[in-house]
Amino acid sequence: MTALPSSLGIALALLCGIAAPAAAEQAGSIALSCPVCHGAVGSDAAHAPSAVPSFYGRSAEEIGWQLREFRAGSRQGSAMSRLANALTDDEIDALAHRYGVAP
Amino acid sequence: MPAFDPRRRRLLLAGLGLSGLMRSPVAQSAANGPHVVVIGGGFGGASCARTLRRLAPQVRITLLEPRAQFFTGPSTNAALVGLCAEGDIVHGPGALAAEGIELRLDRAISIDPVTRRVRTASGATLEADRIVLSPGVAMRxxxxxxxxxxxxxxxxxxxxxxxxxxxxxxxxxxxxxxxxxxxxxxxxxxxxxxxxxxxxxxxxxxxxxxxxxxxxxxxxxxxxxxxxxxxxxxxxxxxxxxxxxxxxxxxxxxxxxxxxxxxxxxxxxxxxxxxxxxxxxxxxQRAADIAVEGDLVDESLWCPVNPANFESTRHRGIHVIGDACHAHPMPKSAFSANSQGKLVALSLAAHLSGRAPPEARLVNTCYSLLAPGYAISVGGLYGVVSERLSTLNDGMSPLGAAREYRAREAAYAHDWYEQITRDSFG
Structure with missing residues (x-):
């Protein structure tokens, strides 16, 4: 899967404000579950999970690429593989946009 | 496991006998907004109240829960055999009062499902525009x-x-x-x-x-x-x-x-x-008494809901989440309740500001510990297909995984517990 360029393209599209609002709404429902394992945004380092990999501070491209790796099965996680498997491209892009930081 | 915190234990003991209203400073600004009454301060109710507070500043939110703190279901088995201290699994909605939520340490004893009037054990009557019911289970x-x-x-x-x-x-x-x-x-x-x-x-x-x-x-x-x-x-x-x-x-x-x-x-x-x-x-088990009393259960003694927003199919304006609702194929877990609570918060916030409702996407992950350093997990992503709550994908840990995998999941299980309690209760 050549995820990186398409992810980058959509991330740029999101930044330019031309993404469909539906994608952002979808990210809303799923995105609120991410902190349950990965920790809350902005929580201090002492509260960040130590074993569960963190995505905070990563770029949108990196997060989108990793989610596509999980979905394709080329990166093995535990819970993450099962969840990513059912994500649509729009949902991955919206999650990446929601949690990615500007490079 | 984290060190035993004696403060938690004291709070628990104090909380068991506490009653009364903790009014928060932020609540004043929402005094004239719509009133959402959340009944039950476990993983479902607390995460719903916290999420709604962030999404909808104009809403007045009251959380009714008799216990400021309790032993959480997750990690109870670890505490039973001394893998963590009892104090390590004491959490609850006690801190939510500081977040702009009116926390009443009081028990809801009846709901009029038509007028959405809630009566409490201390004799108070609350008028709600919307009710979110997350009361848990009762034993049969x-x-x-x-x-x-x-x-x-x-x-x-x-x-x-x-x-x-x-x-x-x-x-x-x-x-x-x-x-x-x-x-x-x-x-x-x-x-x-x-x-x-x-x-x-x-x-x-x-x-x-x-x-x-x-x-x-x-x-x-x-x-x-x-x-x-x-x-x-x-x-x-x-x-x-x-x-x-x-x-x-x-x-x-x-x-x-x-x-x-x-x-x-x-x-x-x-x-x-x-x-x-x-x-x-x-x-x-069945849905808790308050759900039965409020005419929100069907013949199964669980609460049927519309999976798009967990609104009761029996009474409008009342959303039932967590263990009490019928959300098959989602299991009755803390993560499911937390996820359902957030979906309801999103959908209430969208409704109150005239936006389109969110698409329901729900998540569950459950870790089970079989020994120190040995855990397994199950989890999935859920959505609404043909008006039914459906599994979009789910799975378990691989049967043939190496011992290192089980050890990693044990570490994840520990972190998951720390994060979900912080996410739900602050």
Whole structure:
């Protein structure tokens, strides 16, 4: 899967404000579950999970690429593989946009 | 596990007897906005209230929960065998008052499902524009011959976060070498589907600790299958060969009669009698009393909901989340409740500001600990397909995984617990 360029393209599209609002709404429902394992945004380092990999501070491209790796099965996680498997491209892009930081 | 925090314990003890209103400074600005009353301050209610507070500043939010703190269901089994301190699993909505939520340490005793008027144990009446009901489960003591609620402390379930956790922990601690422990597992659906089997695993670990190996753990089951069964059975064969015995319904393992609760004497469906040193009997379950009282349950005694926003299909303007609602195929877990609470918060915020409702995407992940450094997991993503709540994808840990994988999941399980309690309760 050549995820990186398409992810980058959509991330740029999101930044330019031309993404469909539906994608952002979808990210809303799923995105609120991410902190349950990965920790809350902005929580201090002492509260960040130590074993569960963190995505905070990563770029949108990196997060989108990793989610596509999980979905394709080329990166093995535990819970993450099962969840990513059912994500649509729009949902991955919206999650990446929601949690990615500007490079 | 984190160090024991004596403050938590003190708060718990204080909270058990507390009542009254903690009014927050932020609540004033929302005084004239729509009023959302959240009933139940567990993982579902607390996460809903917190999320709604962030999304909809104009809303007045009242959270009704009699207990400022309680023992959480997740990690209870670890605490029962001393893998963490009791104080480590004490959490609750006590801190939400500081976040702009009106926390009333009070019990909802009735709901008028048409006027959405809620009466409380202290005599207060609340008028709600919307109600979010997250009351959890109640035990059914009426389904097994010889079983009565008066036996709850003789055969402790420790399933509801109260002082039974300490009772059962003491009983486990006092077990002699070579003891037989019987865990009675309920029929579906019930809170925490893998819970009885995690409990069997960790009690086996406890019995075999320090070279002792003659103990036995029987799981007497009303079912022929259970959550993560192949992984549990593999774990039992690997870690505790000959110690854990699962007696399925097909093999007559279902409890038929309690012969003598004081002597831990049971009769099974297959006619055999069990004499154990300790019985932990997890009764069949239904939605909590307030849901029944408010006419929100159907004949199954669970609450039917529209899966798009968890609004009751029986009464408009009342959303039921967590263990009390009928959300099959999502399991009745803390993560499910947290996820449903957030979906309801999103959908209320969208409704109140005239935006399109969010698409329902719900998440669950459950870890079960079989021994220190050995955990397994199940989880999935859920959505609405043809108006039904459906599994979009789910799965379990691989059967053939290396021991390092189980160790990594044990570390994830620990972090997950720390994060979900912080996410839900602040």
């Amino acid at each position: 003591w009426d389904l097994v011959q010889g079983l009565a609620e008066t036996m709850r402390d003789q055969m402790p379930h420790a399933w509801l976060g109260d002082t039974q956790v300490a009772t059962l922990r003491r009983r486990i601690d006092a077990l002699r070498d070579g003891a037989t422990v019987a865990i009675v597992a309920p029929p579906n659906p019930y809170r925490c589907p893998p819970g009885p089997y995690e409990r069997a695993s960790l009690i086996a670990w406890h019995l075999r600790r320090g070279g002792r190996g003659r103990g036995k753990v029987l799981v007497l089951d009303a079912k022929d299958d259970f959550s993560k069964r192949p992984l549990f059975q593999l774990g039992w064969d690997t870690l505790y060969p000959g110690t854990v015995e699962w007696v399925s319904r097909e093999k007559g393992g279902e409890l038929a009669e309690v012969l003598d609760a004081r002597r831990n004497h049971l009769r099974l469906r297959n006619g055999s009698r069990v004499q154990a040193d300790l019985v932990s009997l997890v009764p069949p």
